[in-house]
Amino acid sequence: MTDASLHSASRDSEAQFGDYFALLKPRVMTLVVFTAFVGLLAAPVPVHPFIAFCAVLFIAVGGGASGALNMWWDADIDAVMKRTAGRPIPAGKVAPEEALALGIGLSGFAVLLLGLATNWVAAGLLAFTIFFYVVIYTMWLKRWTPQNIVIGGAAGAFPPMIGWAAATGGIAVESVLMFCLTFMWTPPHFWALALFMRGDYDNAGVPMLTVTHGRKATRAHILVYTLLLAALAVAIAFTGAGGPVYLVVAVVLNALFIKGALRIWRRTEEDAEADNFAAERGFFKLSLLYLFAHFGAILVEAGLDRAGVALSLGGLL
Numbered sequence: 001m002t003d004a005s006l007h008s009a010s011r012d013s014e015a016q017f018g019d020y021f022a023l024l025k026p027r028v029m030t031l032v033v034f035t036a037f038v039g040l041l042a043a044p045v046p047v048h049p050f051i052a053f054c055a056v057l058f059i060a061v062g063g064g065a066s067g068a069l070n071m072w073w074d075a076d077i078d079a080v081m082k083r084t085a086g087r088p089i090p091a092g093k094v095a096p097e098e099a100l101a102l103g104i105g106l107s108g109f110a111v112l113l114l115g116l117a118t119n120w121v122a123a124g125l126l127a128f129t130i131f132f133y134v135v136i137y138t139m140w141l142k143r144w145t146p147q148n149i150v151i152g153g154a155a156g157a158f159p160p161m162i163g164w165a166a167a168t169g170g171i172a173v174e175s176v177l178m179f180c181l182t183f184m185w186t187p188p189h190f191w192a193l194a195l196f197m198r199g200d201y202d203n204a205g206v207p208m209l210t211v212t213h214g215r216k217a218t219r220a221h222i223l224v225y226t227l228l229l230a231a232l233a234v235a236i237a238f239t240g241a242g243g244p245v246y247l248v249v250a251v252v253l254n255a256l257f258i259k260g261a262l263r264i265w266r267r268t269e270e271d272a273e274a275d276n277f278a279a280e281r282g283f284f285k286l287s288l289l290y291l292f293a294h295f296g297a298i299l300v301e302a303g304l305d306r307a308g309v310a311l312s313l314g315g316l317l
C-alpha cells in the first residue's frame, strides 16, 4: 500500500448491495467459476447434484472474497487508473475496512463450508488459492516484477483443480493439465488488455511488462506465450481430458489465437493508435471465448466418456 489515507477513507454515501457485490469481481469470476465447475464434473467420480451445487457456490464465494481483498489492498492504485477508479472503494461507496472484513469473513466461510460439504483437500486448495492471489500476487508480485502475472497467474489456474479435488479428494494428471492450460493462457489474456489500457499502469506505477519493457516487447511476449499455449492446448486432446470434440475446438481456436497474436506482433504503435487498438481489443475478447470453449469441450468429452461407460455397462447386462 502506498497511500495509507485511502485505506482509512470514509464513505461518501450509504453503500448499496450492488456496491458490496461489485467487490467480488463478479464478471471475472464467472469464467473462474466455470473452470471450477468443469473440473468438478470432469472428474470420474459421480457427485450428488446438491453437493456439486454447494461446491461451486463456495468456490465462487471464495473467489469473490479474494477479489474484495485485492480491492482493499489495491485501493490506492485503483483510484488512479481510469478502468478501476469507479470501483466501490475509490468511488467512496464502501469503506476499506468493510471490504477487508467482507473479504476475510467470506474467505473463512467459503473454505470452512467447502471442507464440510466436500473434503479438506479441496478446502485447503481453495485457501491456498485465496492466499496466493491476495498475498503472493496482489501484495507482493504485482508491484514488484513484470513477471507478476506470469507467476501470479497460478492463482487463477487453481479453480479447476479445486473442483476436481471437491469430487475426488485428490489431484490427478487431468486436473494438473487444466491448471497448466489456464496458467499458460493468462499472460496473453492479460497482456492484450495491458496494451490497450496504455497509460493506466504507467500512471499507477505498476511494473507491468508494457511499462517496464515497452509495448513492442509485450507484443513479442504475447506471440511466444500463444505458441506455447497452442502446443499445450492441442496436446491435451490426446490425454484423458481430451478427445475428438476437444481436438476440433482446440485446432480451430488455437489457429485463430495464433493468427491474432501474429497480427498483434506485426503492428506498430501507429497502427494501433490509428484504429484505437482494435486488434488488441479483439484478441482480449477472443481470449475469453478461447478459455470458455476449451473448458466447454473438456466438459463435453467427460460427458461422452460417461455415456460410453454407461453404454458398455448396458451391453454387459
Ligand code: HEM
Pocket (backbone or CB within 6 Å): 027, 028, 029, 030, 031, 032, 035, 083, 137, 149, 152, 153, 154, 155, 156, 157, 182, 186, 189, 190, 193, 288, 291
Ligand atoms: C493473474 C491472472 C489474471 C489477471 C492479471 C487478469 C487480469 C484481468 C483484468 C485486469 C481484467 C479487466 C477486469 C475488469 O473488468 O476490471 C480481466 C478481465 C477478465 N478476466 Fe482476467 N485476469 C487473470 C486471470 C483470469 C482468469 C484465470 C480468468 C478465468 C478463468 C479470467 C477471466 C476474465 C474475464 C471473464 C474477464 C472479463 C470481465 C468483463 O467482462 O468485464 N481472468 N482480467
Ligand SMILES: CC(C)=CCC/C(C)=C/CC/C(C)=C/COP(=O)(O)OP(=O)(O)O
Pocket (backbone or CB within 6 Å): 025, 028, 032, 059, 060, 062, 063, 064, 066, 070, 074, 084, 126, 129, 130, 133, 138, 142, 155, 156, 159
Ligand atoms: C477460487 C479463487 C480464490 C479464485 C481466484 C481466481 C483469480 C485469482 C482470478 C484472478 C483474476 C483477476 C481478477 C485478476 C486481476 O488482476 P488484478 O487484481 O491485477 O486486476 P485489477 O487491476 O482489475 O484489480
